[in-house]
Amino acid sequence: MRGLIAALRRLLKACPRCHARYTRAKYFVLSLARLRYGATDLRQVWRHMYWQREPQMAAGPLQAKLLFYYHKIEKGLCMPGPRRLFGLEVLPQVMRLLEAWEQGGHERDDPIYLGALSSLSAYRARLLEHGLDREQRILPQIDAFLRTRPAAASAPSTPVVTLAAPPAVSxxxxxxxxxxxxxxxxxxxxxxxxxxxxxxxxxxxxxxxxxxxxxxxxxxxxxxxxxxxxxxxxxxxxxxxxxxxxxxxxxxxxxxxxxxxxxxxxxxxxxxxxxxxxxxxxxxxxxxxxxxxxxxxxxxxxxxxxxxxxxxxxxxxxxxxxYPPPASLVPRSHRKRLSHVLVAR
Ligand SMILES: Cc1cc2nc3c(=O)[nH]c(=O)nc-3n(C[C@H](O)[C@H](O)[C@H](O)COP(=O)(O)O)c2cc1C
CATH class of the missing domain: 3.40.109.10 (NADH Oxidase)
Structure with a gap:
């Protein structure tokens, strides 16, 4: 077998065209074989990218789920245009997730927990200020929820006002x-x-x-x-x-x-x-x-x-x-032309 491989190597060395074909074929077969890595990716997505019911969730993923939902409220509060009632499906989710956080025994001074509470407070204030829930579709629920959670009042408020100003860094x-x-x-x-x-x-x-x-x-x-x-x-x-x-x-x-x-x-x-x-x-x-x-x-x-x-x-x-040494070499690492990167369509 070794003799055969050595003979093949000699043949490839002697014939540049054969060598080029062999190299291309080897590259093709290897690339094909590496497609199997996709199976591992698929398995990982299948295993991990699926939100369990809250009691089964670890603190990190639960926090992510809470962020995902309460961010919709925070964001909604910042939208320009006439004030409107929004987030009727999201609000109950946020309250449920906050309860899951509490029932899981996680920290009550956690910034994300407090952030979610403050988004509820801000939403409530918006409803009251603009009389957006005269039919009492969500307000009583929020009131009852916040009444038992005084931390909501002292949590850093959201959203925050930003004023147009020159950037801090030019x-x-x-x-x-x-x-x-x-x-x-x-x-x-x-x-x-x-x-x-x-x-x-x-x-x-x-x-x-x-x-x-x-x-x-x-x-x-x-x-x-x-x-x-x-x-x-x-x-x-x-x-x-x-x-x-x-x-x-x-x-x-x-x-x-x-x-x-x-x-x-x-x-x-x-x-x-x-x-x-x-x-x-x-x-x-x-x-x-x-x-x-x-x-x-x-x-x-x-x-x-x-x-x-x-x-x-x-x-x-x-x-x-x-830390850098007193002097060292770095590649220039040329950048492409701007016109190859910025394209108007
Ligand atoms: C995701 C990523 C992976 C990289 N991997 C390597 C590496 O394995 N070895 C290495 O020497 N440089 C690596 N680099 C550095 C790049 O070669 C370098 O960023 C590029 O040539 C541009 O040079 P610059 O960072 O000096 O601007 C990597 C850069 C990125 C962003």
Whole structure:
């Protein structure tokens, strides 16, 4: 068998056309075989992208469901145009989910719980102010609900008024920041202070997410052995990954999404979160490099085991971060012409 393979190799070397055909065929077969990864994606969507009945839901997904519904109220309160009665189906859902949160024994000072309560208060105030529920279709229910929940009165109110004002950061400043952000593949050995990471995540948390469900989480790995184990599962860090004092893992939880129509959303929200994170690291004097998570299901599973992640938490990407060395080389990374990117239709 070995002899046959060696003979084939010799033949391919001797005949460039045969070699090119062989390479194309190999690529085709491999690409075809990799379509099976889609089966894993399908299984994960089937397993995790389905909202259970509330008592069976963990705190995170329950919070996402609550956000999904109460965000409709918050949003509705901000719509321009004549004031109208809206959200008659959503309101009972929000109250039911708030009860489920309480019955689940979750924290009553949680900002999302309080946010949902404050959206109910604001909705009630709107109904009263504009006399929108003269038929008493929803008002008595809201009144009864809020009467037993005094926390609603002290919760930070929603919506908030914003006044048109010049932006805090100019285009020129943001351009300078964007131009200065580069993917670094060299790091000083200085550890990254915990506080800087916390501040970076706080900023990244301000990124938009679908219905404000905030599915992202960041795992920071500084332990040398664990870092090395994790990086061994990733194919794009050879030659520099080991220099980074910290490896960040950005994940998004599939359970925060209600069905397969949202299947791309974890990655979209994860991308937005990651971009903010890059800038947040940068403005604190740190440098970073995103690392793709283009892996086989088996590798993905191994990383989940290593980090103790639930299957529903999808790894969006890894990121290496640290302080820059005094001088280092970065690729110029040319950008395409604007006309190839901005298209008027
Ligand atoms: C999702 C994602 C995955 C990436 N994966 C890798 C990687 O595995 N290895 C690497 O060296 N760079 C990686 N990069 C960095 C890109 O190569 C880099 O962003 C691009 O070349 C533009 O350069 P710049 O970031 O310096 O502007 C990745 C970037 C993104 C956004």
């Amino acid at each position: 285009y020129a400043q943001l351009l300078a920041l964007s131009e200065a952000r580069r993917s670094y593949r060299d790091f000083a050995p200085t550890p990254v202070p915990e506080q800087l990471l916390q501040q970076a995540v706080q900023l990244a948390q301000l990124s938009p997410s679908a219905c404000n469900r905030q599915p992202c989480r960041l795992y920071a790995i500084s332990d040398a052995q664990r870092k090395q184990q994790l990086l061994s599962h990733q194919n794009g860090n050879l030659g520099f990954g080991h220099l980074a004092p910290v490896v960040l893992v950005i994940t998004a939880d599939m359970r925060y999404f209600f069905d397969a129509s949202e299947r791309h959303q974890p990655y979209i929200d994860g991308g937005l979160f990651s971009m903010s994170l890059l800038y947040a690291l940068q403005v604190q004097g740190l440098v970073s490099c995103c690392l793709n998570w283009c892996v086989t299901p088996a590798t993905d599973h191994a990383a989940h085991q290593l980090l103790g992640l639930p299957d529903a938490e999808r790894i969006v990407m890894l990121m290496v971060a640290g």
